[in-house]
Amino acid sequence: MGSPKAAKSMVKQRIWRHRLVAPFAAVLITAVVVFSGLFAQDPSEFIGTRSHLGVHCRERGWSLGFRIRTGLVGFSNLISKVQQPEDLPTRRILQQLHLSKNWMLEILSPIKLSKAPCLQQAREGQQRQCRSNEKEAVEDLVCSPAIIVKQSPDATNVAHTVYTCFLDSHLEPEEKQSPPQDQEGEETSAKSGLVQYTTCTPRTGATVCDLSNQRYDICELCGDARAIGRSSTVMYVPQPLTSNGEEWNIPAQSRKSLPWIKKVTVKTLKASQQAPSCTSRHTMPAIVFALGGFTGNVWHDVSDVLVPLFLTARQFDQDVQLLVTDNRPWFIKKYSAILRRLTRHSVIDFDADDEVRCYPHVIVGLRSHRDLGIDPDSTPQKNYTMVDFRLFVREAYGLPAPGVDIPYRADKDEPEKKKPRMMLIERGKTRRLVNTPDVLLGLGWFGFEVVRADPRTHSDLEEFARLVDSCDAMMGVHGAGLTNMVFLRSGAALVHVVPYGVEFMADGFYGAPARDMGLRHVRYSVGPDESTLLEKYGRNHAVVRDPEAVRSGGWEKVGEVYMTEQDVVLNVTRFGPSLLKAIEFIV
Structure with missing residues (x-):
């Protein structure tokens, strides 16, 4: 058998080799499954609690190890249903996936619930990687957020079903309930899943709100943010929790000098407080902003709301939810084409919302540079200009492309x-x-x-x-x-x-x-x-x-x-x- 040291070295080599190969093989087999026609097509969204085969992914009452091993066996059976291809490269992909499954079963077999300290953290929605000397590779796999595969809608759904469903079973919340429906009928999940928005990184030792700009106040909450519409509050659960909580009242529009702009309260949770339970959990970011103000005048509609909203929301490429306080239904109707180009999700009337909506990233307020203007050097991530805004608006209304002359x-x-x-x-x-x-x-x-x-x-x-x-x-x-x-x-x-x-x-x-x-x-x-x-x-x-x-x-x-x-x-x-x-x- 050799020395214990040599055996340990060999096991480490095997773990690292398969850690690199397994995710790559999983992504490749996703494409194979898509083209096999095994799954129903769903072009719009993820279904976080049910696979497309109609099998519920979260059976209850099982031990963690049994649930994961059973999921892997089911995954193996699922692969076996795929017709064996005649070409050699695809057969090798399938063989590699079987090897990945066998390796995972071998490593996971001795795991007990007590050996997975990061599961509670994952349940609470923290985007952290857990490290353990004994189970480093396994815990990284189980606790790290999965990456949404930005391929075709079919490939995305299959990736979610095949990869997330059987690994996510341990993340079921303590309160068992059916996924709620939002105002537009979109299904959201009240549980924390592996598929999470990951581009927002929590800042340590820094305040989440910036009140320094003369035009606007803004708060950016990264990690665990809970939007409570009825009380016009967004609760931030920082990590780690501290004994001192903070609170801000943010005028949620780009003209903070107007005293009648609706304010939204932003609070950071203290260690002594209990976080409100999520009734729906989302994987996209959210923006909370106010109408009112001088809206009703088209110049103010554009300068005070639409340009700042473009500045704040466009970076998310439609994968953002808009929560509107001091809502003006006429505004939503009039500018619906522009709003649809900013978000593919339903627009929420925040004041009338009974949910506790949990997001991995929430922005409260709207950025603004000047009246009806954009400073490209001050735009987040993208060097947006007013040309970009005009072309964006024209695209929203289906007007001729930029290359078409007057x-x-x-x-x-x-x-x-x-x-x-x-x-x-x-x-x-x-x-x-x-x-x-x-x-x-x-x-x-x-x-x-x-x-x-x-x-x-x-x-x-x-x-x-x-x-x-x-x-x-x-x-x-x-x-x-x-x-x-x-x-x-x-x-x-x-x-x-x-x-x-x-x-x-x-x-x-x-x-x-x-x-x-x-x-x-x-x-x-x-x-x-x-x-x-x-x-x-x-x-x-x-x-x-x-x-x-x-x-x-x-x-x-x-x-x-x-x-x-x-x-x-x-x-x-x-x-x-x-x-x-x-x-x-x-x-």
Whole structure:
């Protein structure tokens, strides 16, 4: 038999050799099983508690060793059902998988529950690897999270069934219950499984919330986070637990300065506290954010919610769940196409949710860099830009691909037979174009085909997006309607009519965002003779003579006078060079 030392060395070599070979063989056999047609197809999601053969994976009352060994035997029987292939390479794969199974049975046979100290940790959802001098290889296999195989949906389901089902039986929670259904009927599991989201690493010795940004507060919880909707609370279970818990009230939107933004409480669990029991456990991350605020104004819809949500959620490539507090059903309906591109999971009304939802990664709040803008150097993991956001929105509404030119240049007709198309955004109450008929004549004289549009009258945003996409340029007086430039194609022009007295803020609201989106920006500043303020106040009044003095009175005074009381009488002759500039950009 040789010396004990030599025998131990030989066993270690065998363990390490098979540790490397077994997972590789398991992945390869997954592909073989998929193409054999043995499993039903399920293109959408994992079923964490039942295999696709209809056999329940978690029988109760068995010892750990017996359950794992029985699962391996069942796994072997499953493999034996696969038709033996005629080609030699595939037969070798099957042989290697049988060897892997035999090795695992040999190693696992003496294990008892007391020898698996990491099982309780795994049950509590910790993403840790357990080390033991006696059973290092086995415990790494049992306790480490499995890797989701990002192949075809079929391969993913098979990998989950074959690899996770028989190894995950020991992770059944103490409270036995059927998987709950979420609001959209998605099945989730209340038990902790081996298949977990693993890209978020818990930070040791660091706070989970960042309150330093002047625009937003944000908390990022990695590991074990439990979202309790009815109390607007997210409980974080840190590892290890400490005697001192922390608590934050986070305005869950990108404008934390607004006192009416709904707050979500984030708490870290103390060692003396009992964590709330999970009613559903998810493998994807989650984002908790608030609506409310200034939503209802399309500029704020995009600047305060959609761009920050894109910044925060896009990195997860749709595998993220959105938990919405202070919900606005109209918002969810209006922007459903964008939300569907951000998540393939159901959107949860957090305030009405009775669940205790447990996630491996939760973000509370939304990141924001500036008004209707993105700083690429500050984006997590990806260098996102406003061009990316505009293309993302266009993709969500099924608009032509980025390589398609603006309509005028894409049209192959003779130049003399076509006109550049200008969308004129009309306003209802404030900052209106008083002489619209004259403006329409001027646009026609400069060669534009004009499409008049009032975004407020278009209930179908998808239809309106297609209308904007059909235009080469958009024109309008400074206001929320210009935000619809997100639907324009790359290289299109935005003709921005800036009312008298608001020049100081015009570029930040629409000029810089337009350029950042890859659009051409043409700015036209209205003179005092083109403003109805001249008739109302007279030329010698400070409102007309010294707008800066009025501005020193604060934003409320600016909003009251220059944004609310003012309409525009456009001097078409003076406006002409701006239209010529737009034509140069288009042609």
